[in-house]
Amino acid sequence: MSEERRVRVLxxxxxxxxxxxxxxxxxxAFRDAGFEVIYTGLHQTPEMIVSAAVQEDVDVxxxxxxxxxxxxxxxxxxxxxxxxxxxxxxxxxxxxxPKDDVKELEDMGIGRLFGPxxxxxxxxxxxxxxxxxxxxSR
Amino acid sequence: xxESRLTSTSMNxxxxxxxxxxxxxxxxxxxxxxNQRDGFEAFLHAAMQTKLQGRRIGLTGPPGAGKxxxxxxxxxxxxxxxxxxxxxxxxxxxxxxxxxxxxDRIRMNDIAIDENVFIRSMATRGSLGGLAATTKEILDLMDxxxxxxxxxxxxxxxxxxxxxxxxxxxxxxxxxxxxGDSIQAMKAGLxxxxxxxxxxxxxxxxxxxxxxxxxxxxxxxxxHNFKGFAGHHGPVIEVHDTAELNELDxxxxxxxxxxxxxxxxxxxxxxxxxxxxxxxxxxxxxGELQKRRKLRTEVRIREVxxxxxxxxxxxxxxxxxxxxxxxxxxxxxxxxxxxxAMELVDQFLEKDQ
Ligand SMILES: Nc1nc2c(ncn2[C@@H]2O[C@H](COP(=O)(O)OP(=O)(O)O)[C@@H](O)[C@H]2O)c(=O)[nH]1
Ligand SMILES: [Mg+2]
Numbered sequence: 269m270s271e272e273r274r275v276r277v278l279x280x281x282x283x284x285x286x287x288x289x290x291x292x293x294x295x296x297a298f299r300d301a302g303f304e305v306i307y308t309g310l311h312q313t314p315e316m317i318v319s320a321a322v323q324e325d326v327d328v329x330x331x332x333x334x335x336x337x338x339x340x341x342x343x344x345x346x347x348x349x350x351x352x353x354x355x356x357x358x359x360x361x362x363x364x365x366p367k368d369d370v371k372e373l374e375d376m377g378i379g380r381l382f383g384p385x386x387x388x389x390x391x392x393x394x395x396x397x398x399x400x401x402x403x404x405s406r
Numbered sequence: 407x408x409e410s411r412l413t414s415t416s417m418n419x420x421x422x423x424x425x426x427x428x429x430x431x432x433x434x435x436x437x438x439x440x441n442q443r444d445g446f447e448a449f450l451h452a453a454m455q456t457k458l459q460g461r462r463i464g465l466t467g468p469p470g471a472g473k474x475x476x477x478x479x480x481x482x483x484x485x486x487x488x489x490x491x492x493x494x495x496x497x498x499x500x501x502x503x504x505x506x507x508x509x510d511r512i513r514m515n516d517i518a519i520d521e522n523v524f525i526r527s528m529a530t531r532g533s534l535g536g537l538a539a540t541t542k543e544i545l546d547l548m549d550x551x552x553x554x555x556x557x558x559x560x561x562x563x564x565x566x567x568x569x570x571x572x573x574x575x576x577x578x579x580x581x582x583x584x585x586g587d588s589i590q591a592m593k594a595g596l597x598x599x600x601x602x603x604x605x606x607x608x609x610x611x612x613x614x615x616x617x618x619x620x621x622x623x624x625x626x627x628x629x630h631n632f633k634g635f636a637g638h639h640g641p642v643i644e645v646h647d648t649a650e651l652n653e654l655d656x657x658x659x660x661x662x663x664x665x666x667x668x669x670x671x672x673x674x675x676x677x678x679x680x681x682x683x684x685x686x687x688x689x690x691x692x693g694e695l696q697k698r699r700k701l702r703t704e705v706r707i708r709e710v711x712x713x714x715x716x717x718x719x720x721x722x723x724x725x726x727x728x729x730x731x732x733x734x735x736x737x738x739x740x741x742x743x744x745x746x747a748m749e750l751v752d753q754f755l756e757k758d759q
Contacts, residue, residue, distance in 0.1 A: 273441055274504070274531070299505035304529045309512035319519045320511060323526055325433040353430055406437035 273406065275303040275399050276326040280317045281310050282345075283335035290362065290384075291332040297388035298330075303395070314341060318348040321357060327403055328395055331361035338365050342378045356404050360394070362386065417449050424453055424551065429524055432551045436526055439543050447710070450543060453550050458699075460492070460549040462556045463682060464571050466599075467580035472606035473559045474513035475669035476580060476678070481514070483679050484555045485522045492553035493525040494544060496537075496560045496570075504531075510559060524553070538569035539709045545573055571599040573702060575695060576685045578678075580604045581620070583612030597627050600662045602681050608666040608673060620664050628661055660688055718754075725754050 277298050281291040288310050298305045306324045308316065321329050329349070333341055346359050360379035370381050380394050417438065423431035435453060438446050463480070465473045474495065481491045495510035506529035517523045528544070530537050541558070548556055560570050571577045579600040584607075596603075603624075605616045663681045667674035689695040719725055728750060735741040 274529070295507055299500065299507040300503050302503045302505040304499075304506045304508065306508045306511060306527050308518070309509075309515060311515075313519075316515065316518050320525075322430050323433050323524055325437045405443065406434060406441060 273403070275328065275395060275403075276306070276324060276406075277303050277328040277330055277395065278306045278308070278317065278321050278324060278326045280308055280312045280320070280329060280331045282312045282314065282317060282331055282333060282341050283337055284311065285335050286310060287334060288332070290334070294330060294332065294362070294388060294391065297392060298395070301392040301396070314344040314348055317345055318352055318354075321349060322352050322354055325406055326357060327399060327406075328358045328360060330391075330395075331359070331363075333361060333363035333365070336364075338363055338373070338381075339369055342373050342381075343376055346376065346378060356402065358395070358398050358402070360391070360398075362391070417443075417445055421449060421452050427552065432524065432548065433526070435547055436544050439547060440528065440531075440540060442540075447714075450547065453547055456550050456552075458546060458549045460553045460556045461576075461686060462545065462549075462558065462574035463576045463578060464558045464560065464574035465578045465580055466560045466562065466571060467604075468582070468585050469561055471580040471582045471585065472667075472669045473561075473580050474510040476578075476604065476606065476667065476675075477510075477557050477559050478514045478517055479669060479672060479675045480557060480679065480682075481517045481523055483675065485517070485520055489554035490522045490552065491517075491524070491555045491557065492548040492551070493523070493557045494528060494541070494548065494559070495525070496528045496530060496541060496558070498561060499529040499531050506530075524548070524551075538573075539713065541570050542573040542706065542709075568595065568599055572698075572705075575689055575698065576601050576682050578602045578604055578682070580606050581616060582607045583610045583616050597623060597662075601660065601685050602678070603662055603664040604674075604678065605664070605666045606669055608668045609670065613666055617664050617666055624662050624664070660685065660692075660694075719750075722754055725750050728753060 279291055279295040279298065281288045291307070295305045295307045306320065306326065308320050312320075317329060317331070329345060331341065331345065342359060342361065349355060349357050349359065358379045359377075360381065362382035362384070364384055365373075365381050373381060379398065380391075382391050420431050420434045420438065424435050435449065437443075438449055443449075465477060467473055477493055477495070481493060484491050493514070495508070497506060497508050497510065499506045508527035508529060510527055511518065511525060514525055518525065526544070526548075528541070541560075545556055545558060556574070558570065558574055577599050579596050579602070581603065582605070603620050605613050605620070607613065663685075665674055665677050665681055667678060669675075689698070729746070732741060732746040732749070736743055736746060
């Protein structure tokens with residue numbers, strides 16, 4: 269009876285810097301790809317991100333991190349999601365992240381991380397693929 | 407899809423955690439209803455074993471009018487009064503892609519991690535089960551979860567918003583000076599549903615003029631109605647008919663209040679909360695609330711029946727078998743779509759009990 273379930277994505281912009289262009293670009297691209305995108309604005313703390321992710325029952329949290337704080341932000345969000353019982357949420361994102369850090373984060377269970385200039389098509393394809401395999405019933 | 411994960415999110419488990427007051431379970435419950443996951447009606451039935459008693463406020467108006475900003479301010483006020491608040495913000499789905507960009511939380515960051523607040527964004531999606539029906543079911547679910555106050559934000563003033571508006575106790579229509587021209591066109595509809603008019607962005611030019619215009623329109627309307635028309639109505643309520651409720655308004659004489667706010671500074675918010683309170687006092691004292699709840703319940707039962715009948719008839723083998731055959735009869739001119747449809751409905755009601 270149900271139609272194809274929509275992918276729900278929280279696009280989050282943590283940190284103190286005031287640049288949310290990247291986040292907005294990916295949010296619109298996700299919308300155009302048919303996702304339901306929840307955008308929460310600038311200056312999100314990991315607690316705010318996780319609280320929103322839980323209340324919105326999203327499949328994916330996509331974070332744009334330009335501040336250099338990726339090594340704390342991604343693991344922290346992942347950890348808080350686990351504590352909230354939402355451990356089947358994909359944590360992914362983008363930013364200026366050195367290769368070694370990417371490797372380390374991925375080893376911690378963070379999803380793919382996209383560097384600056386990555387085509388939005390690539391992240392859309394990645395989310396769709398993840399969703400097809402891992403999405404739980406909601 | 408991974409089987410073990412399915413069981414770990416089974417509806418019974420969600421239900422148990424819902425009853426234990428876990429926000430994550432409310433959240434999943436909302437998804438179950440929104441997606442009309444198989445068995446969602448049984449889920450709602452089990453979740454709705456408590457009395458609905460949250461006070462419900464609906465905010466509607468054009469995009470960008472400041473509804474979300476006002477919701478945030480109202481929520482702040484209610485939690486300062488010790489209340490628990492549930493927010494449901496509905497925004498349109500893009501008809502081209504089926505996607506949606508839900509940005510209401512941008513204005514709600516100050517209340518976002520308060521443990522007495524739960525915010526959910528919702529896209530209008532297709533017509534699966536009817537948006538209005540789904541929205542009302544989600545409001546009920548939030549109500550049963552135990553919020554003292556429910557705030558529902560919807561865009562515009564289409565038919566759906568009218569219906570959603572009728573699922574709340576107090577309807578606040580939010581306008582801005584810039585929306586002046588479009589108001590002309592929708593005035594009649596707005597007058598029907600608004601209990602309170604807000605002219606937001608009071609810092610912008612034209613707000614006093616708009617307040618005056620809206621007040622004039624209200625007076626014109628009430629002058630008109632007091633010429634009176636007999637109010638005889640049978641017990642049967644049409645699902646899409648709001649006329650009865652409006653007439654109740656008229657008979658008992660609630661005249662919409664018109665207030666100015668500035669959601670950036672918080673000016674006028676106290677007056678708004680007072681206006682909401684006096685409307686609540688009025689609907690309770692006048693018996694209007696009881697009437698609205700009764701109507702709401704009747705409408706709900708009919709909507710669920712309607713959905714169930716549609717779904718069952720679509721799935722009905724009898725219907726599908728005859729339908730396939732009778733299409734030929736229509737094409738060859740021996741029947742019309744009307745005769746076939748009537749035949750099918752008769753067959754369906756007799757055989758598919
Ligand atoms: N100048 C001014 N701007 C406002 C006021 N209220 C809201 N806004 C701004 O209007 C924009 C839309 O507000 P929002 O609450 O998202 O409107 P919604 O689409 O009706 O939910 C935001 O940029 C707000 O900051 C107000 O009273 N005055
Ligand atoms: Mg809004």
